[in-house]
Amino acid sequence: MLAEQRRSRILHEVAHRGAARVTDLAVLLDVSEMTIRRDLDVLADRDALDKVHGGATARRAPSTDEPGFAAKSVRQQAEKEAIAQAAAALVSPGAAIAISAGTTTWTFARRLSAVPNLTVVTNSIQIADVFHASPSPDTSVVLTGGVRTPSDALVGPVAVSALRQLHVDLVFLGVHGMDPGAGFTTPNILEAETNRAMVSAAQRLVVLADHTKWRTVGLSTIAGLDQADVLVSDDALPHDARKTLGDEVAELVLAPGPAVALPPDTHPVNAKPAHAIDAIQGDS
Template structure:
């Protein structure tokens, strides 16, 4: 098991149980206790958990806590991949697509390299990097032909956040004159009370501009985002034409979201 996979498993265990012990993790993951302690050091430094004597507990972030892109990229990888794959199926050739910042939207960007004649508007540096042309895209299945496709990427300017988003007045001004067919919006949290939220005030303003510029809003949010509330609301639940999430979402949350969003899509993971 790679370190990133092991650390993701540790985080999942902490979120399920609230705390973990080094000895239990070492036995469960078949590695030494020293390896687990190093993993906990890495995760503690990223603010993803709190290391304590003999183990670790949940970090308990507040409404303004904003993990970096690298920290978020190790969370719920399977769920994000499944959500991104379903989102990609909604994109048609020749359309103008907006992608907000986020690890799930970055996963989606890599899949969009297979769709010809796209214009992609984004305020995310990782999204733009994922769409960087290299001449061709490998076939998805045996027998598929190579696809020679390059999306036209419009990367807004702005101030860079910890999550590698470009935000602020420059970004808002750049987005304000654009019109996109659809926006795929990544979120920090979603709740019945607060809607779709972010811990960054400037990012909220920029994402609201993206919402206004798009004809259709598709929100990408794995189940851990439910009942997480950032300091600023980007959109109400009812503003989402489509919400794509995963099968880990609790039944009560499914009922709430199904009553609010235009279409709720639940994807499974492998």
């Protein structure tokens, strides 16, 4: 295997797992640990990963980095579609739900056209437009006011004030990142405050986050991992994430995503496949 091929494989492993140890990479690629360390030096110099003691971790974006809606909408599309389909199974006819801004939640909203008699509260113009484009006479949409962010969320005191007067059965929350220490986060302080108000307005919290959000940390925390009643992710979620999240959230749902070769020991921990989702609306 050529050096660049080996480094490409290292990047794949680190990106997929979030982190990798020198010893494991040496065994996987059948080379010496010294060779792996040199490869990590080269990749770290390219800003392709972060080298740490004993291995490497995926390179993190700055905690204040906030990509726009268009940029985020083309990322992990297959995973978002799988998550959206699994999450839509949690919505019962006649429910009052809140949907936060984001491209994963926008994808989810597009799955709800067949659910009758919904009341939808959202701080996203994009999500409100989804229901406007496919109008249903028995669906009501409440759009909060607020200041528009780069990711097309309406945030700030006006949005918070509106949300504090409302009560919904479920909130479907999109997040910038999820981390054992930081919890569910966003790079925008005002969006975090608005999302916290949305979470407080709901009886149950459902977080929608694909596997790339694991160990990504935004500037401000929305909620702790243990506050989620349900977390819907995709089945490329790394083993350490499955274990941690399985212990923290009340229910972890892994939606089938694109075919990805996982390590042999990567098995769900306290996780249910999408087809085994229990309806939670009746418990509200």
